[in-house]
Amino acid sequence: MNASARTSEWLTGAGWRRLFRDRPIVPLMGLLAILVLAIEAADPGIISPEWTGVIVRASIPLAILAGCQTLTMLTGGIDLSVAAIGSMAGFVTATLVHSPGGVAEGIIVALVAAALAGLLTGIGVGVFRVHPLIMTLGMSFVVLGLSNVWQLQMVQTGAGVPEQLRWIGSSTLAQVVPYSLLVFVPLTLLILLGLRRTGYGRLLYAIGDNPVAARLSGTRSWQVLIVLYVISAVMAGIAGLLISGLTNTASVSLVDTSLLPAVAAAVIGGTSILGGRGGFGGTIVGALILTVLTALLTVLGLPEPTRQVVFGSIIVVVAAAYTRVTSES
Amino acid sequence: MTAVTTPAGAPPANSARTVVSWAQRSSWTIGLLGLLAILLVFTKIIQPSYGVAGIQGLGISILPLGFAAVAQAVAVIAGGIDLSIGSMMALTSVIAATLMDGQSAEYGLAVVIGVLILGLLLGAINGSLVVVTRVPDIVVTLAMSFVWAGFALLVRAAPGGAASPWLMNLVTGPFGNPWLPKAAIVLVIVVAVVWIPLARSRMGLSLYAVGSNQLAAFRSGVPIGRTKVVAYALTGLFAAVGGLALTASTSIGTPVPGPYTLESVAAVVLGGVSLAGGRGGVFGPIVAVVVLQIIQNDMTFLSFDPNYALVAQGVILIGVLILGSVLESRRARR
Numbered sequence: 001m002n003a004s005a006r007t008s009e010w011l012t013g014a015g016w017r018r019l020f021r022d023r024p025i026v027p028l029m030g031l032l033a034i035l036v037l038a039i040e041a042a043d044p045g046i047i048s049p050e051w052t053g054v055i056v057r058a059s060i061p062l063a064i065l066a067g068c069q070t071l072t073m074l075t076g077g078i079d080l081s082v083a084a085i086g087s088m089a090g091f092v093t094a095t096l097v098h099s100p101g102g103v104a105e106g107i108i109v110a111l112v113a114a115a116l117a118g119l120l121t122g123i124g125v126g127v128f129r130v131h132p133l134i135m136t137l138g139m140s141f142v143v144l145g146l147s148n149v150w151q152l153q154m155v156q157t158g159a160g161v162p163e164q165l166r167w168i169g170s171s172t173l174a175q176v177v178p179y180s181l182l183v184f185v186p187l188t189l190l191i192l193l194g195l196r197r198t199g200y201g202r203l204l205y206a207i208g209d210n211p212v213a214a215r216l217s218g219t220r221s222w223q224v225l226i227v228l229y230v231i232s233a234v235m236a237g238i239a240g241l242l243i244s245g246l247t248n249t250a251s252v253s254l255v256d257t258s259l260l261p262a263v264a265a266a267v268i269g270g271t272s273i274l275g276g277r278g279g280f281g282g283t284i285v286g287a288l289i290l291t292v293l294t295a296l297l298t299v300l301g302l303p304e305p306t307r308q309v310v311f312g313s314i315i316v317v318v319a320a321a322y323t324r325v326t327s328e329s
Numbered sequence: 330m331t332a333v334t335t336p337a338g339a340p341p342a343n344s345a346r347t348v349v350s351w352a353q354r355s356s357w358t359i360g361l362l363g364l365l366a367i368l369l370v371f372t373k374i375i376q377p378s379y380g381v382a383g384i385q386g387l388g389i390s391i392l393p394l395g396f397a398a399v400a401q402a403v404a405v406i407a408g409g410i411d412l413s414i415g416s417m418m419a420l421t422s423v424i425a426a427t428l429m430d431g432q433s434a435e436y437g438l439a440v441v442i443g444v445l446i447l448g449l450l451l452g453a454i455n456g457s458l459v460v461v462t463r464v465p466d467i468v469v470t471l472a473m474s475f476v477w478a479g480f481a482l483l484v485r486a487a488p489g490g491a492a493s494p495w496l497m498n499l500v501t502g503p504f505g506n507p508w509l510p511k512a513a514i515v516l517v518i519v520v521a522v523v524w525i526p527l528a529r530s531r532m533g534l535s536l537y538a539v540g541s542n543q544l545a546a547f548r549s550g551v552p553i554g555r556t557k558v559v560a561y562a563l564t565g566l567f568a569a570v571g572g573l574a575l576t577a578s579t580s581i582g583t584p585v586p587g588p589y590t591l592e593s594v595a596a597v598v599l600g601g602v603s604l605a606g607g608r609g610g611v612f613g614p615i616v617a618v619v620v621l622q623i624i625q626n627d628m629t630f631l632s633f634d635p636n637y638a639l640v641a642q643g644v645i646l647i648g649v650l651i652l653g654s655v656l657e658s659r660r661a662r663r
Contacts, residue, residue: 078467080591124647124650124651128650128651128654128655129654130647130650130651130654131598131604131650133410133467133594133604134594134595134598134604134646134647134650135647135650137591137594137595137643137646138595138642138643138644138646138647138650139643139647140643141595141639141640141642141643141646142639142640142643142644142647144639145636145637145638145639145640145641145642145643146636146640148634148636148639149634149636149637149640152634152636260471260474260475263468263471264471264472267468273465273467273468274465303483304479304482305478305479305480305481305482305483305486306479306483307479308475308476308478308479308482309475309476309479309480309483311475311479312472312473312474312475312476312479313472313476315468315471315472315475316458316462316464316468316469316472316473319462319464319468319469319472320461320462320463320464322464323462323463323464324462324463
């Protein structure tokens with residue numbers, strides 16, 4: 001392809017379209033930059049290292065929950081149980097704060113319980129072929145109910161969000177760098193490398209892209225799916241612990257409000273709910289976009305209801321833009 | 330129940346075969362009805378005082394979720410899913426309660442009609458967005474659930490308003506026989522009046538066709554876009570009836586969406602509607618709602634922690650699906 005052909009390609013928009021399709025993270029960063037400029041224009045001087053720290057800190061749990069959605073969506077699934085599992089993890093840790101094993105015991109119990117829930121979900125989806133939407137929905141009823149029972153039994157022991165969780169969830173280094181990055185950065189590297197460089201990551205894409213072809217080429221998709229839903233549940237548990245530390249609260253419905261934004265962040269980040277396309281990088285930017293957008297709407301003084309309306313509309317517009325661009329090829 | 334696929338003018342000679350094939354197609358609903366009967370007997374055994382009061386309470390408590398389940402069933406049959414049902418119910422409920430507050434009965438009737446039209450419109454907007462943007466249904470309706478819930482909060486920031494007295498009378502108390510709750514009659518009549526003529530019409534056939542195989546439907550000349558918009562408009566209509574039922578049974582409007590969206594998905598699946606689309610009816614989900622509610626009541630009678638009812642609901646949901654998939658794979662192996 002010579003230089004003039006390349007120029008004309010950019011002029012007609014075909015090149016832009018391909019950029020959008022193959023590297024969605026680039027236009028997403030553009031959208032993020034526009035939102036940041038808009039918030040600076042709305043409230044000059046708001047942008048500072050401290051502000052950035054606050055935004056990043058708020059985005060981290062959302063990005064992890066959106067990561068659960070991304071990984072499951074890659075296989076054509078979805079995980080609606082992350083809210084119940086995340087809340088449960090934070091809650092269980094808070095109720096075990098005075099136990100002999102202390103915080104460590106609480107966190108281990110919480111994450112093992114999360115993994116168990118994920119294992120059952122994975123068996124349902126992988127072995128018994130239950131629709132992931134329904135399987136995770138049913139699992140969230142089970143987990144929420146059991147958390148409520150646990151709540152009634154533990155109500156007399158006294159509880160509180162442990163000091164260590166508050167530190168990792170809400171403290172920042174020099175008012176700027178949130179310590180939750182200590183959890184998030186390794187997790188992100190693991191997911192990004194796992195998706196790009198390991199056979200397991202490839203299998204996730206393969207199952208989502210064409211389950212029949214994946215099966216015929218020897219993939220045991222039930223094993224892949226069981227592991228996937230365990231990973232997703234443990235990530236949801238980690239996100240729940242961070243949210244509980246960030247907000248210094250523990251309740252059985254703590255994470256509920258983050259469930260739909262998490263799905264939205266994954267969709268905005270370019271992951272297809274139909275499976276086979278997307279990645280965690282876009283999802284992180286999607287979570288940042290949603291957090292900055294919420295901050296912008298707050299700065300503009302819009303009341304909460306109006307914010308919800310704008311929030312929903314933007315999801316439709318961005319998703320429509322994706323569909324348009326990716327289908328015209 | 331799934332009357333749509335019954336040929337309209339079937340010759341009388343085939344009536345026995347028609348009944349058998351109807352029973353085969355409706356086997357899921359018949360099974361659910363059997364389960365319902367067993368549960369009622371069980372309830373009577375564990376709670377000998379269960380009677381008129383219990384049935385009346387059951388009638389009123391299933392009403393909002395019953396309509397939500399029918400709304401979801403229509404969307405799912407047409408191959409979609411609507412995650413904004415709870416929000417549409419909240420929006421229509423607050424609008425009705427706010428406008429009816431302190432007004433005359435005639436004005437209240439006008440409000441009811443207006444709210445029903447609004448429901449059709451909300452649903453049509455959902456459907457048009459699905460068709461025009463070609464974004465997966467689940468994403469569009471998820472996003473619209475924020476939008477409709479936001480509007481509901483704009484109408485009224487806190488629960489309040491009032492329902493017209495006649496609207497509340499319409500759903501409370503017995504209908505003639507004390508064993509017949511008015512609420513159940515309203516539920517069945519409203520659904521039957523809207524759904525049965527539609528299901529027997531050309532449009533009804535199109536709904537099932539689009540749901541079961543969109544490409545095949547398109548090649549047979551079914552207008553996909555129009556059918557989907559109609560399906561979502563109907564979903565909106567039933568959600569609006571559900572919103573009115575909420576207002577009528579609680580006498581106020583609450584702007585925060587209840588758990589109806591996800592529970593309606595659960596009821597639809599239990600009611601024998603395939604999430605893949607194109608299979609099932611609207612009466613199975615209604616029976617499923619009644620079954621779920623009775624199980625919840627029974628657990629209260631057995632003085633279980635009410636939270637186990639939630640666990641039971643999840644386990645039943647998963648268990649039924651696993652059973653269904655095991656049966657299906659058995660049949661496929663034969």
